[in-house]
Amino acid sequence: MAGELRGHLLSRAVDHIAEHGVGALTLRGLAAGIGTSHRMLIYHFGSKEGLLVEVVREVEARQRAALATLDLDPATSLADTIRAMWHRLADPALWPYERLFFEMYGQAVQGHPGTAPLLEGLVDNWLDLNVELAARWQVPAEVARTHARLGLAVIRGLLLDLLATGDRAGTDAALETFAVGYEAGLPIPTRVRPVADDSPPTTGRARS
Structure with a gap:
């Protein structure tokens, strides 16, 4: 109860x-x-801080759940998936939560009383999701978590930029540069289609 x-x-x-x-x-x-x-x-x-920490964690969980179920066509490219994630997370409707996220994040890393629980899973929960998504494009398992961390850092950095400057065009352009460059520079076949859950993984020679 x-x-x-x-x-x-x-x-x-x-x-x-x-x-x-x-x-x-x-x-x-x-x-x-x-x-x-x-x-x-x-x-x-x-406390107030305890409540706000739980608000942030709840919204984060909702966004991970939504992104995990992105309705992507099997032919969707990796770059298009990155764009879709950015489009959702950069929605102005989420800005109040994202401002709160960065405010509470800053307090937590400084050891502000009542905010430490926010750091639990703040990175790892997103890495787990991004690793699952990366597997659809056969990102090698040995580098998938590193790639996931890079992607998380880029998205969060651009969100902070967007909230600080309001420059949607500029942050969109930066995201586009990352998405295209990341897809083109992967040490795996480019533009490979994601593997369906019920299909065996296809193999491909890594680019040198």
């Missing part, structure tokens, strides 16, 4: 932040906005 109520409060907090942003958000103000009391939020999340 307590877990169900906690999940309900978290979902309402996510929706509230999407509509109103973070700004000068207070725990009392958020509680009033979602129809509860600040004492109830403290009981379930410990």
